[in-house]
Amino acid sequence: MAKTFRLMIASATALAAAGSAPAALAESRAPADPAARSAAYAAIARLPAFEGVWQPDWAAVTRLRAAEGQAPLTPAARRELEAFHAAKEQGENLQTEGANCRPVGMPGVMRYPYPIEFIYSPGKVNIVIETHSQLRQIFTDGRALPEDPDLLFNGSSVGRWDGDTLVVETVGFSPLISLIEGLHPTEQTRMRERIRLAGPGQLAVETTITDPALFSEPFTTAMTYRLEPEWDLREYICQENNRDAADAEGRPSMDLGFDSLGLD
Amino acid sequence: MKRLFGGLAAAAVLAMIPASGTAHHSTAMFEWGKEVPLKNATVLRWEWTNPHTFLYVTTKEADGSEKKWAFEGMSPNHLVRGGWGRRTLKQGDVIDLTYYPLRDGRNGGFNITVTFANGKTIKQIDF
Numbered sequence: 001m002a003k004t005f006r007l008m009i010a011s012a013t014a015l016a017a018a019g020s021a022p023a024a025l026a027e028s029r030a031p032a033d034p035a036a037r038s039a040a041y042a043a044i045a046r047l048p049a050f051e052g053v054w055q056p057d058w059a060a061v062t063r064l065r066a067a068e069g070q071a072p073l074t075p076a077a078r079r080e081l082e083a084f085h086a087a088k089e090q091g092e093n094l095q096t097e098g099a100n101c102r103p104v105g106m107p108g109v110m111r112y113p114y115p116i117e118f119i120y121s122p123g124k125v126n127i128v129i130e131t132h133s134q135l136r137q138i139f140t141d142g143r144a145l146p147e148d149p150d151l152l153f154n155g156s157s158v159g160r161w162d163g164d165t166l167v168v169e170t171v172g173f174s175p176l177i178s179l180i181e182g183l184h185p186t187e188q189t190r191m192r193e194r195i196r197l198a199g200p201g202q203l204a205v206e207t208t209i210t211d212p213a214l215f216s217e218p219f220t221t222a223m224t225y226r227l228e229p230e231w232d233l234r235e236y237i238c239q240e241n242n243r244d245a246a247d248a249e250g251r252p253s254m255d256l257g258f259d260s261l262g263l264d
Numbered sequence: 265m266k267r268l269f270g271g272l273a274a275a276a277v278l279a280m281i282p283a284s285g286t287a288h289h290s291t292a293m294f295e296w297g298k299e300v301p302l303k304n305a306t307v308l309r310w311e312w313t314n315p316h317t318f319l320y321v322t323t324k325e326a327d328g329s330e331k332k333w334a335f336e337g338m339s340p341n342h343l344v345r346g347g348w349g350r351r352t353l354k355q356g357d358v359i360d361l362t363y364y365p366l367r368d369g370r371n372g373g374f375n376i377t378v379t380f381a382n383g384k385t386i387k388q389i390d391f
Contacts, residue, residue: 099289101315114341130341234341241313243336244289254293256334256372257318 029123040122048164048196050118050125053233054203054225061111064221068180077183077214084182087249095246096181101238103132105153105177106170106191107207111223117233118203125159125166130233138168145171153177155191168193179209186213201227294364294374302333307357312340312350319353319375321361334372335363338388346391353378 073081087093098104110116112131119126123141128134138159149156149172157170169192173185189211198204203225210218243255305321317337322330337343340350353359358381363373379385 094292095289114339231345234344236314236339236341238315240315241311241318242315243318244315246289252290252293254336256336256366256370257320258332258334258370258372 037122044120044122047120047161048166050166050195050197050203051120053115053117053228053231055115055228055231056111056113057224057226058113060222060224064111064223067221071180071219072216073183074212074214074216080184081180081182091251093182093250095244095250095252096178097176097246099242099244099246099252101132101242102176103134103153105174106155107179107209107221108177109134109136109154110193110205110207114236115228115231115233116225128233131236132238133236138166140166145169151175151187162194165194165196168195179214183214186211188213198224201229203227291364291374293367295367296364296374298364299362299376300365300373301360301362303360305333305359305361307353307355307359308332309355310350310353314339314341317343319361319378321359331371334370335361335375336373337375343388346387348386348388352386357381 084093096104103109104112109129109131110127112129114130116130117128119128123139125138125140127136127138129136134154136154136157138157140159140161143158145158146156151172151174153174153176155170156172157168159166159168161167169190171190172187173179173189175184177185179185179189189209192208192210194206196204205223205225206220207223208218208220209215243257245253245255247253302321302323305323308320308322309318310320311318317340319335319337321333321335323333325331340348343349360379361375362377363375365373375388377385377387
């Protein structure tokens with residue numbers, strides 16, 4: 001009974017917010033009440049048209065990589081990166097864990113060479129990542145960020161609408177990921193993304209990483225994506241036929257199948 | 265169409281350079297950019313798989329012996345958007361191809377183009 005009442009309030013709020021302000025309090029799980037369900041989907045129709053398959057703009061990635069080289073690092077972060085790059089002289093760290101099919105985590109997950117897809121559902125924005133078939137859920141149902149988050153590759157995200165811009169906060173990153181190649185997050189690492197339509201068929205995502213242990217000031221990079229109306233997202237199972245490897249020190253190897261096919 | 269695939273192709277290539285955000289791996293094992301031809305190759309096998317497609321071919325040496333070659337290629341996720349498919353190549357097809365050679369000297373590398381008997385050429389990267 002209490003749940004039905006709460007859903008009715010959410011539904012009434014949604015209807016009252018008709019116009020440019022979307023209903024931020026829509027339940028992210030299927031509402032039991034038909035009126036609430038109807039209101040939740042109607043609210044989605046009023047959101048900016050993020051839905052679709054978006055391909056990263058590679059010129060933007062090139063600029064972004066250059067910006068990473070100029071990131072405002074703390075002395076500790078600088079030492080970590082210098083040690084990482086110095087090890088390359090010994091043949092280490094030439095191959096990332098991507099060669100072992102491990103996802104790269106945030107923010108790199110938004111900058112793979114394969115597309116992403118935004119899909120709205122009540123109370124959340126879903127970002128489906130083609131590479132390794134991943135899902136990011138940006139909860140817009142009013143919930144707070146977790147106080148003691150699990151440490152995940154893509155973190156835990158909540159979002160709110162600032163006009164037509166989706167502002168996403170993400171926390172809780174696994175030490176296994178790299179923020180910049182060779183630089184690992186801490187438990188205090190936080191990310192904010194501002195996502196908006198930047199023009200016809202163009203999506204812009206501005207990402208700011210904050211972590212006083214690693215960055216002397218918040219570090220912001222910009223990405224743009226191009227809408228691909230003819231594309232569907234495809235499956236990408238890296239373990240299907242992976243012949244590459246990186247050992248624990250990042251030394252690369254590749255099995256082209258010469259042995260198994262009697263080739264040599 | 266060309267504009268779209270140009271950006272996509274560049275994306276897929278540059279992604280292979282080590283940096284956070286690469287889909288898979290670096291290109292350091294190849295002489296990347298040094299395009300070498302291989303003529304009159306017979307397709308042994310075409311693997312349409314992630315994270316890379318693989319093309320296996322044989323060539324006949326001057327002394328009549330057979331040489332076997334292994335080439336890594338782009339992901340089907342990239343290739344399908346440039347018109348390639350799992351039936352693009354089949355056992356027995358006679359093709360010319362170009363590739364970036366393996367640095368370690370083994371018979372193989374990264375496939376760049378395939379030219380069919382009818383003269384049609386398809387590309388892995390620049391569609």
